[in-house]
Amino acid sequence: MLIDIGFILGTMFMYATPLLYTALGGAISENSGVVNIGLEGMMTIGAFSAATTSYFLQNPWIGFIFGGFAGALLGLVHAVACVSYRADNVVSGIAINFLGPGIALFLARHFFGGTTHTKILDLDKKMPRPFDGVFEQNSFFDLILNQYATMFIALFLVFVVHFVFYYTRVGLRLRSVGEKPTAARTVGIRVVLYRYGAVIVSGFFAGLGGSSLSIAIVSHFWHPLISGQGFIALAAMIFGKWKPIPTMFACLMFGFSQGIAVFLGRVIPATYTELVSMIPYALTLIVLVLFVRRSRAPSALGGQVDE
Amino acid sequence: MTETDAVKLTNITKRFPSVLANDNINFVLKKGEIHALLGENGAGKTTLMNILYGLQRADSGTIEVYGRPVSIHNPNDALSLKIGMVHQHFMLFEPFTVIENIMLGREIHQCGVLDRKKARKKVVDLSESFGLTVDPDSYISEISVAMQQRVELLRILYQGADILILDEPTAVLSPQEIVEFGAILRKLVTSGKSVIVITHKLKEIIDFADRCTVVSRGKVVNTLSVSDVDAHALASMMIGHELQAQVQSHKNAPGPRLLSLQNIYAEDDRGHTAVQGVTLDVHAGEILALTGVDGNGQREIIEVLAGVRKASSGSILLRDQEIQNYSPRMLYESGCANIPEDRHKDGLVFKFTVAENIALRTYRNYVEGPFLRFDKMNHDAVSLIQDFNIYPADPMHAVGEMSGGNQQKVIIARELVDNPEFIVAAHPTRGLDVGAASYVQQSLVQEKERGAAILLISFDLDEILQIANRIAIIYNGKIIAVKSASDLTREQLGLGFAGIAE
Ligand SMILES: Nc1ncnc2c1ncn2[C@@H]1O[C@H](COP(=O)(O)OP(=O)(O)OP(=O)(O)O)[C@@H](O)[C@H]1O
Ligand SMILES: [Mg+2]
Numbered sequence: 001m002l003i004d005i006g007f008i009l010g011t012m013f014m015y016a017t018p019l020l021y022t023a024l025g026g027a028i029s030e031n032s033g034v035v036n037i038g039l040e041g042m043m044t045i046g047a048f049s050a051a052t053t054s055y056f057l058q059n060p061w062i063g064f065i066f067g068g069f070a071g072a073l074l075g076l077v078h079a080v081a082c083v084s085y086r087a088d089n090v091v092s093g094i095a096i097n098f099l100g101p102g103i104a105l106f107l108a109r110h111f112f113g114g115t116t117h118t119k120i121l122d123l124d125k126k127m128p129r130p131f132d133g134v135f136e137q138n139s140f141f142d143l144i145l146n147q148y149a150t151m152f153i154a155l156f157l158v159f160v161v162h163f164v165f166y167y168t169r170v171g172l173r174l175r176s177v178g179e180k181p182t183a184a185r186t187v188g189i190r191v192v193l194y195r196y197g198a199v200i201v202s203g204f205f206a207g208l209g210g211s212s213l214s215i216a217i218v219s220h221f222w223h224p225l226i227s228g229q230g231f232i233a234l235a236a237m238i239f240g241k242w243k244p245i246p247t248m249f250a251c252l253m254f255g256f257s258q259g260i261a262v263f264l265g266r267v268i269p270a271t272y273t274e275l276v277s278m279i280p281y282a283l284t285l286i287v288l289v290l291f292v293r294r295s296r297a298p299s300a301l302g303g304q305v306d307e
Numbered sequence: 308m309t310e311t312d313a314v315k316l317t318n319i320t321k322r323f324p325s326v327l328a329n330d331n332i333n334f335v336l337k338k339g340e341i342h343a344l345l346g347e348n349g350a351g352k353t354t355l356m357n358i359l360y361g362l363q364r365a366d367s368g369t370i371e372v373y374g375r376p377v378s379i380h381n382p383n384d385a386l387s388l389k390i391g392m393v394h395q396h397f398m399l400f401e402p403f404t405v406i407e408n409i410m411l412g413r414e415i416h417q418c419g420v421l422d423r424k425k426a427r428k429k430v431v432d433l434s435e436s437f438g439l440t441v442d443p444d445s446y447i448s449e450i451s452v453a454m455q456q457r458v459e460l461l462r463i464l465y466q467g468a469d470i471l472i473l474d475e476p477t478a479v480l481s482p483q484e485i486v487e488f489g490a491i492l493r494k495l496v497t498s499g500k501s502v503i504v505i506t507h508k509l510k511e512i513i514d515f516a517d518r519c520t521v522v523s524r525g526k527v528v529n530t531l532s533v534s535d536v537d538a539h540a541l542a543s544m545m546i547g548h549e550l551q552a553q554v555q556s557h558k559n560a561p562g563p564r565l566l567s568l569q570n571i572y573a574e575d576d577r578g579h580t581a582v583q584g585v586t587l588d589v590h591a592g593e594i595l596a597l598t599g600v601d602g603n604g605q606r607e608i609i610e611v612l613a614g615v616r617k618a619s620s621g622s623i624l625l626r627d628q629e630i631q632n633y634s635p636r637m638l639y640e641s642g643c644a645n646i647p648e649d650r651h652k653d654g655l656v657f658k659f660t661v662a663e664n665i666a667l668r669t670y671r672n673y674v675e676g677p678f679l680r681f682d683k684m685n686h687d688a689v690s691l692i693q694d695f696n697i698y699p700a701d702p703m704h705a706v707g708e709m710s711g712g713n714q715q716k717v718i719i720a721r722e723l724v725d726n727p728e729f730i731v732a733a734h735p736t737r738g739l740d741v742g743a744a745s746y747v748q749q750s751l752v753q754e755k756e757r758g759a760a761i762l763l764i765s766f767d768l769d770e771i772l773q774i775a776n777r778i779a780i781i782y783n784g785k786i787i788a789v790k791s792a793s794d795l796t797r798e799q800l801g802l803g804f805a806g807i808a809e
Binding site for chain 1: 419
């Protein structure tokens, strides 16, 4: 029993990790007033870049950071479109979602002899697990805590972003820009600058989210790796009311139901596999609809400003 | 001697696509003076001040600050020249606290981490030394508009401005608060600051300004010393002709009870009981003024009557029919009209044209199959634009690009267009110039004489005493007195505002 709980919680943390990065990225962009549904595409390019760099340089950390930079590059594209050229945020986001996988597949073919996936990393070239071997194998604590370093970094970043949002000058200004850009301008805040920064950082986070999949949870990139996680992260951010800590809980909630699904998948006959794999989505929806009240988006979300 | 001039604007011209907002304007603010800027709605006052504050660029003209030619490209330039501005429409952030709002842009911090404690101390010190009472830790969404006004003022003081631009700062203040505000301005100039104040209330100008400049249709009409003029002369200078005599109000006998609030309780956004058992009857053919210091439950009553806030108990009868749970549309269809308090939030769709905003109420008249007859809509709007003297007189003009006073006229035109039976008018003349204000008051009186029941929410004592039949004073969510207007004096009203009714 305790072992089962440990298994479910461990699975929860594992699945929640990429969502955490990406959802935080979403929160950063949207708190500055720019809608970012391009997270999916940013995750994809991040996952690919991380897997490729890690493979060629044989170092997961460089790969991880590189994945972030790749996402940031798409973030820059989104910022140019939405902030400088005043494109509709959603349209630009959709374009990013085509652009990300497109570039990833093209480059995969280029680097890996015509295949659409990257080569599998050696086990010791993946992200390390800081608590590996600390606890007895498959014991309760081992199941929960023996996670990839990316998971701990993600949780840490939640609190970093929370701190930046609510305790620093940058955070206050960022939120003011997303709330009422004209008013922010009247007190001398550079709205365009803040929006650029936020969208680029948002891409960086989504890129990290993709990396945490391709070089930790699995060990290579292939086409359907991301398949919708960017959107789930976006949903988690909305359920988390655009705030880092509630967003974390929404991500964990999703990971938790994923954990239950995986657990049930092991004990329930194979004929029900599809039904079981619906559980995370259904459960998440039900819990969040029932327990999350009234979320309030930043007022100027998706709007344009004059400078 | 140029150092005596804090600001000197020379030949400022600014053209918008449809209007020449500033036409070769010359303006001088002397050091240590309070200079009033007057003019009709749409005369170009805000535009001129936006240029000085760097929010808009003049097409031509020069700006000198303390005798030095400067170029101001954005608010940051203005702020570093110690120019501060309180805008006609609040520039506050609802989900932020008072302190956060005040320090934003000039934060007190240590390596980027906000020092809220120090900021709080600075705010509290300023607030005490100028007598501007605020609740430093409240969120903007929780405080009254009067307090929001004080937050705006504190903000520019906090920013350390020496040259203060105040664009209609008294529009949302009660008479008592305006007196206090005048004293604050005096304090400011004695401490070496110079103030430009835009207002439509001529009495205030006489009371606390040193000089005034009148603009009309983008041109300066005259700059003169306030001691040389009276309110009447100013008014006619402003509108270019003599102001018609006072609003004509016949004391017609009110008809039967039309609307009745019975023992209404309602909560505010924070969940406090803001309205505590209000009972009021409004009769056909009368204007009942509901007055009191802002934040005593008026907002909640207005919202309950507009169908956007639920009363927690009590009943509302329209012609003896319960209308508590009516949606805004049902209220409209049963003959209710509503001039909301906050024209930006509840009154207008900014990106829509004048005609479309007017048709928000009556759009069903223009339905033809699945289509809307925009030609008819614009045609009808033209006549309202003429009636209400809306400027620019173009039904296709986007409301967001109009001057504040003209936006207000659009709302009033829309709400009065189809002879409503019951009208809630919340501060209907807020931000209107004297001519427009008396036109609106006259319109309300006409509606009353036609037989409409009107609930006027206002704290403009002149307005209330002039057009209301009866006056109800609200304090702390309770009605503390209902009197015939002719039985009340300004002094009694003032006491009533403080919660004292004999
Ligand atoms: N952003 C804009 N785009 C186009 N026209 C504008 C814009 N801002 C103002 N105008 C026009 O410029 C003119 C002057 O407007 P302004 O806001 O300066 O008037 P105002 O004197 O402040 O009036 P009020 O007393 O009503 O506030 C108006 O005719 C208005 O329609
Ligand atoms: Mg104005």
